Amino acid sequence: MKDRITCVWLGAALLAAGLIHSAGAAAQEPGLTEKTIKIGVFSPLSGANMAYGFDVINAAKMYYSKVNKEGGVHGRQIELVIEDDRCNANDLVSAVKKLVEQEQVFMLNGGSCSAAAVAAKDYVVRSKVPWVMLNASADGALYPPTDYIFGAFSITQYAVGGSVVDFGQQHLKAKKIGYINHDDAYGAWNLEAAQVTAKEVDVQLAVESINPNITDVTAPLVKLRAANPDMIAITTYAKPAALIIKKAHELGITKPIVLTVTGTANMSQLVENVGNKDALKNFYVQDVLADAPGGPKIKWVYDMYKEYYPDLDAKPDHPQAYMPYGIAPAMSVVKALQDAGPNPTREKVAENLRNQKFDSGVMAGPIEFGQNDRAAQESTIYLKFDGTQQTLIPGSFQSRWKYKG
Template identity: 70%
Template sequence: MKFLRTFAAAACVLALGAAHAQGEPGVTDKTIKIGLFGPLSGNSMAYGFDVMNAAKMYYDKVNKEGGVNGRKIELVVEDDRCNANDLLAAVKKLTEQDKVFALNGGSCSAAVVGAREYVEREQIPFVMLNASGDGALYPPSKYIYGAFSISQRAVGGSMVQFAAEHLKAKKIGYINHDDAYGGWNLEAAQFQAKKLGTDLQVQSINPNLTDVTAPMLKIRAANPDVLLITTYARPVGLLVKKAQELGWNKPIVIGVNGTADLKQLVENVGNKEAFKNVYIQEVLADVPGGPKLKWVYDMYKTYYPELAAKPGYPQTYMPYGIPPAMVVVNALKAAGPQLTREKFLDALSKTKIDTGVMAGPIELTAADHAGQKSAIYLKFDGENKTLVPGTYASQWTYQPPSDRRATPAARV
């Protein structure tokens, strides 16, 4: 009788746990439904197509190894085209129609930011894919985590630190976009320049500008020791080309935002001589395809042999899809078998993992939902990339408006 009572009690606990789990959207006793989205088509496909492929192959690997606390991950995939309207439509479909447990997606910051209000209203956990997403991360939202590639604040702070420390620059030319995206990286860049005692000469340009002569002439007139470019790829090509035409021979450092397709960048510039003194920011742990990342590229070849055989594949940002998937899995495991969104969100806020993919660890807290703040730098001659020793990590932190204090970026 004692055995029967114990067995009955255990069965009751399991039944209640299963019933509770099934009460959560997207959770059954055997599966966890995750909404995965990014640009699978359109002009910005390079920012997300292979990033999503990487996330998918990592989730599949986890499933083959037994899943998470006895459950397999089931993906529902949507195309957001890096467009705010399409992304919001995808998020609504995944939340309301597909009833996913959590969202994992977004490769373009502006599109991601536009979904913040809906995500908070629906109280659905949202783990970004590879978008910087500063506008959705600051001030912190209980439901949103991201910047697993790098935040835009970290982009700006890290680049200024690199220019001052490695390139010994006292005066720095800085070209960014004249929108919120550009404002995010400029905020940390200005903060870091002030801390280091360097002079920052800024030119903010429209993302659609077709003639960059005026801003480049102003930069040249200011006579900085180095030029930092934090724009998207198309303006980068125009700026590097114009710099060479104007006889610029000082270092140029290109932010990670503008390096989606370096081969195309060189073709757009039209002259390898323009890359004699160029550095590129990279947020991976190694040169793409280097020894530290070999396992990622080997996995890609196994999962997508036909794609891997095509020129241009895997795409530059492919490895970026693994860390956010790792974070999702890590938090699901930490949340335990009796899975709820609240437990998942709590686990996310206590995340600290070394992915082996990014330049620095992923660390999330209740006060900071931006995961990765480190960058490495590569010397790029138009064809070959050479690793510069050192990792440059931004230590800029968000402070409420009444308490604007911050700490500088540092080399680690």
């Protein structure tokens, strides 16, 4: 009898110890309680580049609110801690460190500016915090792939450059493309893929690489005019893109001009900066959504925005062009948390992200990660834009470039 009592006591003690250990392990997971899960969100919410992220973060917020209204994730409500990274590397790294070290978030969902996002790569990998980017391409943070960083929901620069060549060759039947990129790492990424794709589809590139802060684009445009390309591809930010479009018209260049998604944050501002709609008579823009902005496939996103932000929706230039881009990364976070089960850990979430695949219904292609790929999606669409109306071009277009590790 005594032995039986001893065994029962030992069993109870071991069970209690196991429960205490389990509870202690859960308590040690940052940002996680029985009722909440804390996610750190960051984007440029002020400054000259806020158009790249202000409404993107609003879209993510409204999606998380929708999830919370529907019961959260395994009964936990998503709690957001939001920081302004100002599209600046130092500010972004500071924001990430604050979220991880002071706010003790469970994971990160942020970043709208590529160069700034790349600056946080080493810290995030060392900290082993799962990071799902918003709309930054941030190729330098995605390649080589790591276990904790996932992005390019709005496609990488490698996809940007290869896709625009694919579109030029397929839709515009271009044999020679005048290609304008930035003379930095951002520009080198898209140019590398453009060159790979051009070689595969037998297209010649005439390349002009310019400083992102250029104020006079006459010289590169004169060189391109002399090269007599069948089209001009612009893979720059919005300000130099407007200068290029305006100068091309002044120089009598009438060949098609295609602006990649890198310069389309505010289309009405672009039109204003160009100053002449005649410059847009043969003009196309690249996008990564499943449909034209406001089109039937993604109308639900714009309807949700109007419901959540009626005051913003009533203002000019809202929702901003990149707004829908915030939905797919938030979906990715929620799916990874759901798939990790009722007792998630950072490692479980990261592992689920590494094998994630789903159709967002928002972006041009499926969201898919793999063991050697951290770029969420690689498909693009194109629209003809006359300064007022955007007309969808049938089909989707892709880069031929692949990471070979």
